Amino acid sequence: MVSPNTATPATVRQVNRAILLNLIRTHQPVSRIQLSGLTGIYRSNVSFIVEELIREGLVREQRGKPLGRGRVPMFLSLDPDGFRVVGVSIRACETVLALADLTGRILESRAFRTPKSPATWVDHFRSSLDRFRAASGPATGAFHQICISVPGMVNQASGEILWMNALPNYSGYRLRDVVESSTGIATTVANDCHLATTCERWLDNTAGDLKNFVFLEVGDVGVGAGMIVNGELCTGHNSTFAAEFGHMVVDPSGPRCNCGRQGCWELFVCDRATYGVYDPAREFSPSRFEELIRLARAGDRKALRAFQRTAAHLSLGISNIVMVLNPEVVILAGRLTEVWDMIYPPLANAVSMLPGKPQIRPARMSAEELFLHGAIRHALSGLFAAPQLG
């Protein structure tokens, strides 16, 4: 029996503080009285908590404009300079890192070629970090959190890379511990698509929080995914992996997948598969796929048929996902979304016949941007998260 998370009076403050900070983020500029109305927390107490946030430099006051009569409210907004985080996205070829402020805006970014060895990677990372520090003044030179996006299987609790197809030498590397001890900055490591999922959730502040949704990234040779269930990212047992929809078998007599099984969904919907329908003879490459998109847009029938086939296979898998999770939204990312008007109608049609009818929409950014911004958001998330109790 793991000891449960008990509550103390201090916990109350942490919870309400997180709630207020989140509302300031989503509603800024916002007055104390508005916050009181949104939460039900009494005016006086809102002031008390906000005072703490201002003292810590996370929130700043700004004189508001008169709204009718009465005292003019003070507007509160996040103080961008209150917190500095570093988001990192490791890709097969390139590693990108970005310095960001409390609002998630990128202040500076750098990139380097991802080396074969993880130890070399850490060296490159450290020197990039030093250049950030040199560029930003000494006052703002403190980085409070690092989050690294990894295109592979990660134990999110221990920060160990379990398995990485594109960079085999990284498998088994305890990236979190190494980075943390060599930089002295708190660090987390997570799967790229899981981070993209949390990023999409963060970006969606329209109709309250999304509590159940799925993110799918259709890539060159596979499908990455993440899912939010009951408002929380699903990371599976021991937070190692989850939502590997790409390796859901949809045709047991299908082609063999490098995961060892036959007929995995990703073999039917990845960009290579789409290209293979168009021209089985020529080998797939990203640039040829871009060409295929142009052809389809120009009305080439063979190209159109290739995307129709992929859309049909996408429909099948998404239907499975809907039956399993009943999400509010299914978000799609990848080059495929560049031909949204061709793939969306069959998807919408397939989903309309199911008991759950999720919205299907393209991601708000490209997959690469989502990975990096997801890492930034995740690095910031500790400030905005309420403690887990029970």
Added chain:
Amino acid sequence: MVSPNTATPATVRQVNRAILLNLIRTHQPVSRIQLSGLTGIYRSNVSFIVEELIREGLVREQRGKPLGRGRVPMFLSLDPDGFRVVGVSIRACETVLALADLTGRILESRAFRTPKSPATWVDHFRSSLDRFRAASGPATGAFHQICISVPGMVNQASGEILWMNALPNYSGYRLRDVVESSTGIATTVANDCHLATTCERWLDNTAGDLKNFVFLEVGDVGVGAGMIVNGELCTGHNSTFAAEFGHMVVDPSGPRCNCGRQGCWELFVCDRATYGVYDPAREFSPSRFEELIRLARAGDRKALRAFQRTAAHLSLGISNIVMVLNPEVVILAGRLTEVWDMIYPPLANAVSMLPGKPQIRPARMSAEELFLHGAIRHALSGLFAAPQLG
């Protein structure tokens, strides 16, 4: 934006009270000092909270036995008489209801033939309830909560039956509201397999709480399921349905399912499918399936092959589930589990090749028992649940 759940000092008490009540349930008989050690809550405060629980009649004291030297501790356990709930399981043919105490033990049960009309059902239910009331004395005649298990799609938030295949007249019936207003007792309505899932979780008090697992019920003509993700039951968008693994398409060229799609998993693994492999000519019936089990046990090669085929199809679907959810455990229920020694080895073998390696085990009760006990547990769950914050 829905107003978030803020915390107050009273919330702290609710959280800690729920934690202690849960620990008393799982560790009874248990002393205050042990509870303090398990939770980190100070002795004095444990006493304070326990005093409240005793005053409400939920917990009782009992002199413990000397354990070495020192003052003899007072042992605490749940007071069975402190709370009365009614669990109800609606099945296609029969409705079972049970009066249970705080520990979930069944005190009395009744059954009646499920009528075609939901209004008639409510009449029958009310008279059964009255007989419970007559049987138990006037002192213990207060029933605090009702939970109804339904073999169909239910909006768990509104208590409306959305769709019920076996009893079509019930579809669209607002069962929760009708029962609540006609009995005056707080009522919840939920899907049968979801309740079975929470029941299995409740029964598993061995190694702390299970945080990620899947429950599968292989039935006559379909597969029901439920899943716990991050320690919470997944009920999908608007808490209508989720975990319909049975309708995951695993072979797009397979037979047509009554859900409208082709090659749903349940068509390959339900008891009828197993029987169909054995004897495609004769129609399936539960008694013939029992006969098939006897034949397989006796070593009949054709019967054995039928179960092997089903085990292979089970492996495929369970592998998909593992890739999607990475659960700690997959729990199987249904008649199929009577031939566990035949179906388990291929399942274990299939799962051993995946990145996540969940335990696979049979359910601790029969499916029917799980539905009823699940309803009882769910009716009790309000007492043991901590408030949701954030």
Added chain:
DNA sequence: CGAGTTTGTCCTGAGTCAATACAAAAGTGT
């Protein structure tokens, strides 16, 4: 029978929030 040990209770202090009273800052009307 006293020393030592363990369990549980009582009381104080620090922290939290709600609610009230009050101050501050604007518009409105004469």
Added chain:
DNA sequence: ACACTTTTGTATTGACTCAGGACAAACTCG
């Protein structure tokens, strides 16, 4: 110009929570 109203924010009080220390109770052991 000046009192009045309205709205926003602040200070204070009281009720509730928990942690921690002092103390009482109940037992074993020598």
